Amino acid sequence: MDLNTMSREELAAELAKQRARFERYKAQELRLDMTRGKPGPDQLKLSEPMLEYGMVEGGISDSGIDCRNYGQVAGLPEARAFMGELLGVKGDNVICGNNSSLNMMYDTVCTFMLHGVSERPEDRPWFEDKARKFICPVPGYDRHFAITEQLGFQLIPVELRPDGPDMDEIEKIVRSDSSVKGMWSVPKYQNPTGYVYSDECIRRLAKMECAAADFRIFWDDAYTVHFLNEEPAEQLNLIDACVAAGHPERAIIFGSTSKITFPGAGIAALAAGDETIKFLLSRISKQTIGPDKLNQLRHVRFLKDKAGVVAHMKLHAEIIKPKFDAVEEVFEAEFGSPNETVLDWTRPEGGYFICCRTQNGLAAATLALCNECGVKFTLAGSTHPYRKDPTDSYIRLAPTFPELEQIRAAVEIFCICVKIVLIERLLARCEG
Ligand SMILES: Cc1ncc(COP(=O)(O)O)c(C=O)c1O
Numbered sequence: 133m134d135l136n137t138m139s140r141e142e143l144a145a146e147l148a149k150q151r152a153r154f155e156r157y158k159a160q161e162l163r164l165d166m167t168r169g170k171p172g173p174d175q176l177k178l179s180e181p182m183l184e185y186g187m188v189e190g191g192i193s194d195s196g197i198d199c200r201n202y203g204q205v206a207g208l209p210e211a212r213a214f215m216g217e218l219l220g221v222k223g224d225n226v227i228c229g230n231n232s233s234l235n236m237m238y239d240t241v242c243t244f245m246l247h248g249v250s251e252r253p254e255d256r257p258w259f260e261d262k263a264r265k266f267i268c269p270v271p272g273y274d275r276h277f278a279i280t281e282q283l284g285f286q287l288i289p290v291e292l293r294p295d296g297p298d299m300d301e302i303e304k305i306v307r308s309d310s311s312v313k314g315m316w317s318v319p320k321y322q323n324p325t326g327y328v329y330s331d332e333c334i335r336r337l338a339k340m341e342c343a344a345a346d347f348r349i350f351w352d353d354a355y356t357v358h359f360l361n362e363e364p365a366e367q368l369n370l371i372d373a374c375v376a377a378g379h380p381e382r383a384i385i386f387g388s389t390s391k392i393t394f395p396g397a398g399i400a401a402l403a404a405g406d407e408t409i410k411f412l413l414s415r416i417s418k419q420t421i422g423p424d425k426l427n428q429l430r431h432v433r434f435l436k437d438k439a440g441v442v443a444h445m446k447l448h449a450e451i452i453k454p455k456f457d458a459v460e461e462v463f464e465a466e467f468g469s470p471n472e473t474v475l476d477w478t479r480p481e482g483g484y485f486i487c488c489r490t491q492n493g494l495a496a497a498t499l500a501l502c503n504e505c506g507v508k509f510t511l512a513g514s515t516h517p518y519r520k521d522p523t524d525s526y527i528r529l530a531p532t533f534p535e536l537e538q539i540r541a542a543v544e545i546f547c548i549c550v551k552i553v554l555i556e557r558l559l560a561r562c563e564g
Contacts, residue, residue, distance in 0.1 A: 203425075237386055306343065
């Protein structure tokens with residue numbers, strides 16, 4: 133029965149029932165953590181055989197490069213081609229770094245801050261613009277927002293919908309304000325909703341009129357091959373769309389094998405237009421004499437190509453799909469189907485997260501109650517710039533790391549807390 137249509141007496145009875153469930157769980161003194169999207173130990177195990185591959189043939193790559201030594205600032209050519217295939221570009225348009233794409237995003241924003249986006253004198257360093265701004269689709273990834281917050285951008289939230297951000301709003305913002313320097317995006321199996329941007333949205337991003345000639349899209353394709361069902365969703369390539377629209381340097385695509393092999397020891401890469409690659413390399417070559425090529429070599433030898441990655445990701449899906457299914461089963465048992473008056477949730481086909489929405493104003497209270505019962509979720513607000521969700525309704529669930537039974541318990545406790553907090557609101561309204 134819908135809590136919103138219950139009488140005062142029914143609500144009081146339901147509250148007592150949910151409180152009793154809560155107390156039973158609390159007495160178990162559980163310590164459950166659903167905060168960060170990390171692969172579980174059994175997923176990490178899938179890539180352990182890769183560690184044998186680095187020194188095959190003495191660490192010399194097929195192109196004859198001695199991966200044990202310095203050099204190749206843009207990365208091993210074989211690794212550039214490999215990451216290029218994953219990100220949908222030629223190897224020449226890829227720079228392979230070390231283990232973290234977030235690190236490459238941070239460095240790229242810093243480079244643009246200090247030097248502008250190209251060698252051209254009219255591309256001024258971003259730091260000179262005191263009113264610099266960045267568009268942040270919400271809900272979104274807290275670590276993206278933190279980078280541009282730390283570097284002094286004003287963060288502009290734009291609503292994310294199932295087929296991408298509100299494009300009418302974005303077009304309006306970028307058309308009139310030359311201080312809007314860029315935007316964040318996770319285009320496929322987005323963090324935290326799992327949404328996939330439509331090709332139409334991608335075309336509009338590529339061709340929109342921007343007041344800032346140095347506007348850049350930071351396209352974090354972190355989950356490009358992270359499907360839960362049969363195969364990864366097909367999606368138009370943003371760089372191709374930008375080239376077709378006459379803005380070949382507008383997009384910078386980022387990706388990594390963090391959740392393909394090892395988050396601590398994968399390969400990260402960025403892809404961009406010819407001019408941007410040349411420009412970034414001129415900066416990176418002052419920063420390093422080259423990345424960890426032995427790691428790049430073992431990745432290429434182990435995974436081989438996109439087909440090899442897709443086969444490997446099927447093994448990941450076999451491990452994590454049951455975890456996503458467990459969340460769905462508990463939600464359905466407790467609430468039926470997603471609904472805006474009690475709890476809404478996404479049903480992703482890939483990625484690492486499920487995004488829930490409580491009624492406005494209830495997310496923080498719900499998570500505080502979960503915490504009292506020993507279950508931690510990502511802090512309320514962290515899906516939004518400055519960690520402030522003005523609706524106080526978004527909650528991110530990360531079901532990949534815990535064991536299945538822990539997930540069931542954590543999500544059941546979450547549902548109990550959603551109900552308690554909502555019933556208390558409804559009862560207070562009855563009193564009022
Ligand atoms: C959208 C997104 N981008 C980047 C990362 C981190 O990537 P990396 O390990 O390559 O730094 C994460 C990790 O959760 C993520 O969700």
